[in-house]
Amino acid sequence: MDKKQATAMIKSKAHELGFMFCGVSRAQKLETEARRLEDWLNKNRNGEMQWMENHFEKRIDPTKLVPGSKSVVSVAMNYFNGQNRQPADSPKISKYAYGRDYHKVLKKRLKQLFQFINEEIGEVEGRFFVDSAPVMDKAWAKRSGLGWQGKNTNLISPKVGSFFFLGELIIDLDLEYDGEIKDFCGTCTRCLDACPTGALNPERPYEIEANRCISYYTxxxxxxxxxxxxxxxxxxxxxxxICQDVCPWNRKSIPHDEPDFNPKSDLLEMTAADWQNLTKDVFDEIFAGSPVKRTGFDGLKRNIQYVAESTGARSDFKNS
Ligand code: SF4
Ligand code: SF4
Structure with missing residues (x-):
């Protein structure tokens, strides 16, 4: 089978498995990204996330992570939950964490894609990844033409915005490669202006100080x-x-149709008072199999208490 046909079959199967986009790039060292990552780490932008410093060589070179690899297949799965939202005054959970842990959902589908390649195209060696190993997922998705990396550092698709998960297959099969698309941020600075903690800074677009980001803190x-x-x-x-909600490209977001990403109805009914009185039993019930488990019951209680102590006024901390 020639590589054009193999690539078309992989993309078609990826769509059948529920991936919104699938693109392919050559497995090779990420030279420019490596220099940027090194600089970013040297500035300690990763805070306590020491794991980001591990396996640097493998992180920047898939052929070191998967010896003999030739292609990186990037996939994207939509998680935008439309009007399924928490009550306005409740402490908020990022949209990606409303449903089942995406690692499990994407890994299962990537495994199926990997099996399909082995059964229908030919025997291949490789591995699949969802945040589970040192893979620069946004860089690969960008190279594969799934979108551009915006000033908020998220990958943005001109078709649907940025509310999607990324995953990769790194395999030793030669395929037809996609190219990068244009950066459509233009003169927009909405995300930089809206970031409340200064993790995004108008003077340094396309760079995030992760150690000042609310996601990192919480x-x-x-x-x-x-x-x-x-x-x-x-x-x-x-x-x-915040930096995704204000992005004009996210007006193009469309609700996902993945049952696993639907929130439990209890989650959407929890009021601010219910969160204040959250018990371990209710936490375990609402967040069974959820990414929120990562922060744990004590961590979430800490966060709830912290935001409850807000006075409602914003100080001039931003970009200080
Ligand atoms: S704090 Fe919020 S707005 Fe700022 S970079 Fe982090 S996610 Fe984006
Ligand atoms: S808000 Fe504007 S600058 Fe920020 S990522 Fe979206 S388009 Fe780019």
């Missing part, structure tokens, strides 16, 4: 949250969608 940071930032959290208790 999910990754162990111990206490920083003094005096309560107002800046704008009631986000798990993750933050």
């Amino acid at each position: 999910i990754e940071l162990k111990g206490s949250l920083p003094d005096g930032l309560n107002d800046q959290f704008e009631n986000w208790m798990f993750g933050c969608d």
Whole structure:
């Protein structure tokens, strides 16, 4: 089978499996991205996320991660939940975490795609990844033409915006490669202007200070949250969608049709008072199999308390 036909079959199967987009790039060292990542790590932008410093060589070169690999197949799965939202005054959870843990959902589908290639195209060696190993998923999705990396550092599709998960297959099969698309951010600075903690800075577009991001504070940071930032959290208790919600390209978002990403109805009915009184039993019930488990019951309680202590006023902390 020639590579054009093999590539078309893989993309068609990916769509059949529920992936919104599928693109392919040559497995090779990410030279430019490697320099940027090194610089970013040297500035300690990763905060306590020490794991980002591990396996640097494998992170920037898929042929070191999967010896003999020739292609990186990038896939995207929609998680935009439309009007399925929490009550307006409840502490907020990032849209990606409303349903079942995406790692499980995407891995299962990628495994099926991998099996399909082996059965229908030919025996291949490789691995599949969903945030599970040192793979620069946005860089690969960008190279595969799934979108451009915006000033908020998210991958943005000109067709549907940025509310989607990414995953990759790295395999030793030669395929037809896609190219990058244009950056459509233009003169827009909405995400940079809206970021309440200064993790995005108008003077440094396309770069995130992850250690100042609400997602980092509410999910990754162990111990206490920083003094005096309560107002800046704008009631986000798990993750933050501000820089995506303000992005004009997300007006193109369309609701997903993946049952696994639907929230439990209890989650959408929880009021601010219910969150204040959250018990371990209710946490376990609402978040069974959810990404929110990552922060744990104690972590979420910490976050709920923190945003509840907000005075509702924003200080001048931003971009200080
Ligand atoms: S997720 Fe929120 S805090 Fe983080 S960069 Fe975006 S707007 Fe800023
Ligand atoms: S808000 Fe504007 S600048 Fe930011 S990612 Fe979207 S288009 Fe680009």
